[in-house]
Amino acid sequence: MASIEPFNRLVKLAARAFYDDMTTKGENQTKVGRSDNRGTAVVILDALTRRQWVREEDLAKDLKIHTKQLRRTLRFFEEEKLITRDHRKENSKGAKIYNSAVAAAVDGQRNGREGDDKLKMHTQSYCCLDYSQIYDVVRYRLHRMKKKLKDEMDSKNTVQEYICPSCNKRYTALDALRLISPYDEDFHCESCNGVLVAESDKLAAQEMGDGDDNASRRRHDKLKDMLSKMEEQLKPLTDQLGRVKDLPIPEFGNLQAWEVRANAANRAANGDPNGDSKSLHGFNGTPMPYLGETKVEVAFSGADDKGDVKSVNTSTPMKVLPPWMIREGMNLTKEQRGEAGADPKIDGAAPSASDLLDDKKSAIVNDEEKIFQDEYVKAYYAALLNRQHEQVETVKKEEDFLNTAITNEAYDTSTQRQVGMKFKREDYGSGEDEWEEAPPAGGGSTSEQFKVDLNVEAAASEEEDDEDENDWEDG
Amino acid sequence: MFFHIVLERNMQLHPRHFGRDMKDKLVSKLMKDVEGTCSGRHGFIVAITGVESIGKGLIRDGTGFVTFPVKYQCVVFRPFKGEILEAVVTMVNKMGFFAEAGPVQIFVSNHLIPDDMEFQTGDMPNYTTSDGSVRIQKESEVRLKIIGTRVDATEIFCIGTIKDDFLGVISDPGSTS
Numbered sequence: 001m002a003s004i005e006p007f008n009r010l011v012k013l014a015a016r017a018f019y020d021d022m023t024t025k026g027e028n029q030t031k032v033g034r035s036d037n038r039g040t041a042v043v044i045l046d047a048l049t050r051r052q053w054v055r056e057e058d059l060a061k062d063l064k065i066h067t068k069q070l071r072r073t074l075r076f077f078e079e080e081k082l083i084t085r086d087h088r089k090e091n092s093k094g095a096k097i098y099n100s101a102v103a104a105a106v107d108g109q110r111n112g113r114e115g116d117d118k119l120k121m122h123t124q125s126y127c128c129l130d131y132s133q134i135y136d137v138v139r140y141r142l143h144r145m146k147k148k149l150k151d152e153m154d155s156k157n158t159v160q161e162y163i164c165p166s167c168n169k170r171y172t173a174l175d176a177l178r179l180i181s182p183y184d185e186d187f188h189c190e191s192c193n194g195v196l197v198a199e200s201d202k203l204a205a206q207e208m209g210d211g212d213d214n215a216s217r218r219r220h221d222k223l224k225d226m227l228s229k230m231e232e233q234l235k236p237l238t239d240q241l242g243r244v245k246d247l248p249i250p251e252f253g254n255l256q257a258w259e260v261r262a263n264a265a266n267r268a269a270n271g272d273p274n275g276d277s278k279s280l281h282g283f284n285g286t287p288m289p290y291l292g293e294t295k296v297e298v299a300f301s302g303a304d305d306k307g308d309v310k311s312v313n314t315s316t317p318m319k320v321l322p323p324w325m326i327r328e329g330m331n332l333t334k335e336q337r338g339e340a341g342a343d344p345k346i347d348g349a350a351p352s353a354s355d356l357l358d359d360k361k362s363a364i365v366n367d368e369e370k371i372f373q374d375e376y377v378k379a380y381y382a383a384l385l386n387r388q389h390e391q392v393e394t395v396k397k398e399e400d401f402l403n404t405a406i407t408n409e410a411y412d413t414s415t416q417r418q419v420g421m422k423f424k425r426e427d428y429g430s431g432e433d434e435w436e437e438a439p440p441a442g443g444g445s446t447s448e449q450f451k452v453d454l455n456v457e458a459a460a461s462e463e464e465d466d467e468d469e470n471d472w473e474d475g
Numbered sequence: 476m477f478f479h480i481v482l483e484r485n486m487q488l489h490p491r492h493f494g495r496d497m498k499d500k501l502v503s504k505l506m507k508d509v510e511g512t513c514s515g516r517h518g519f520i521v522a523i524t525g526v527e528s529i530g531k532g533l534i535r536d537g538t539g540f541v542t543f544p545v546k547y548q549c550v551v552f553r554p555f556k557g558e559i560l561e562a563v564v565t566m567v568n569k570m571g572f573f574a575e576a577g578p579v580q581i582f583v584s585n586h587l588i589p590d591d592m593e594f595q596t597g598d599m600p601n602y603t604t605s606d607g608s609v610r611i612q613k614e615s616e617v618r619l620k621i622i623g624t625r626v627d628a629t630e631i632f633c634i635g636t637i638k639d640d641f642l643g644v645i646s647d648p649g650s651t652s
Contacts, residue, residue, distance in 0.1 A: 186568075
């Protein structure tokens with residue numbers, strides 16, 4: 001995507017230039033004092049520059065302002081053509097799709113997914129900055145401002161208007177012929193015969209008497225002053241406009257397109273380079289709704305990676321894999337059940353895993369999150385060691401199992417555990433990416449261990465995968 | 476702006492004109508009827524320069540009048556926005572001044588008069604610069620630019636400005652300029 005920074009700067013400048021003192025007054029908010037919300041508009045626009053499509057509820061939560069207030073401001077911005085909004089009815093699944101998209105696309109954004117579970121076909125509103133339109137709108141606004149001032153300054157192309165003070169009827173200079181009276185030199189109203197007065201320019205100088213030449217000269221000066229001030233104060237904005245002129249404008253598309261793209265991109269980024277893709281496609285045939293749940297299954301993908309004997313770093317697969325996870329998980333358990341060391345955590349781990357993923361997504365690692373992750377890391381390390389020992393044995397067992405086509409049911413319990421094991425690894429792996437940035441030393445060592453582990457298991461897991469696929473297709 | 480165009484008109488001729496010089500009568504009636512009129516579409520018809528064709532006459536039942544479709548060439552004058560015209564001032568008051576360019580009436584309001592010209596009341600109301608070198612009064616000739624036109628079916632009215640380069644008085648009876 002095109003570099004978004006210059007555009008964000010443009011938005012910020014425009015926000016400060018034009019919307020700084022904007023207030024949103026509710027119809028019923030007549031009491032003054034309390035409702036001084038100037039500046040909120042700027043804050044909201046700034047927040048939007050750090051996001052792409054965002055659910056308005058989440059935005060409100062992040063900004064800690066009331067949804068109503070946010071909506072009012074957003075509606076205003078929509079009218080100003082700065083943002084695009086989208087409303088749709090959705091249940092928690094839709095929300096999940098969105099959340100995963102957010103996780104994929106926006107680093108550093110904490111998506112409030114707490115609300116997910118309670119959603120029941122609510123109408124959700126999303127909003128997003130529309131950069132191309134913003135660029136045009138800002139330019140047009142500047143153009144209009146300048147034109148208005150200049151026109152008034154040289155009184156060019158302006159048709160003088162006259163107004164009847166008594167009946168408020170308005171005339172233009174084009175009516176002049178009908179307005180002159182034979183008795184004096186004033187214009188007279190056609191209906192009430194009152195003396196018309198020229199309407200003074202709205203912009204400049206209500207305090208100056210009209211028709212006074214001196215006044216018009218002063219007005220001219222004032223306008224000139226205003227124009228130069230405007231040019232000077234909006235210099236940064238115009239500069240930024242010029243800078244942005246030749247850059248490709250970032251486009252997010254509409255909400256659906258963006259979600260699909262973000263998810264796809266995420267899959268591509270996280271997915272295994274080669275081996276996984278095949279299996280991915282196979283499973284992608286499954287209806288999209290599973291996408292949302294993919295996170296949970298990330299662990300599975302991790303398992304796949306091992307099978308592929310790809311580099312340890314495959315931690316990425318989390319998102320990509322999910323679709324398979326669900327289905328494969330079943331198969332795997334059947335086949336693998338024997339190998340799983342009893343990991344009580346597994347089941348519990350799955351939900352937490354998804355959370356973890358989200359955390360990863362947010363590029364900005366909060367301290368809290370770090371601690372959280374560190375704890376996970378430790379746990380994983382411990383589990384990993386155990387696993388390594390077990391795995392060597394289990395692999396052999398697995399092969400045996402596969403060959404002997406043992407009935408699945410007997411193994412169900414154990415298989416789940418097995419999955420859990422993999423889960424852990426997955427999380428661990430995925431966590432690694434982030435950790436590499438934050439605490440490098442830990443990340444490096446872990447990855448190596450991981451590698452060893454993977455290699456050991458590799459042969460076995462590959463076979464497993466193949467078998468799994470076959471089973472599913474048959475089913 | 477002037478145009479030389481061909482227009483068509485149905486002329487009704489009284490039976491008493493039928494005779495040797497019927498054609499002359501027809502043309503002179505056409506001139507009398509048409510010259511000086513104004514149509515919103517074509518502007519003022521200034522002069523008829525020639526008759527292209529006169530169609531077959533049709534005798535009206537009951538009256539004996541004969542209707543001839545006549546095609547004629549004529550010069551029309553149609554003011555446009557942005558056009559520069561020379562005009563004669565006809566009236567000056569504190570709201571501005573009126574001028575005529577041929578058949579067209581033009582009003583220049585006081586805020587479209589250069590800021591350095593001030594209105595002077597008196598026997599001969601006028602706009603004068605502070606040093607008195609330029610004066611706009613009745614009968615002055617000014618060059619102005621049309622900034623707006625109002626075109627009715629039978630009338631065209633313009634507003635103009637002299638607040639631009641090379642606009643203003645071109646010959647002032649009171650002073651040499």
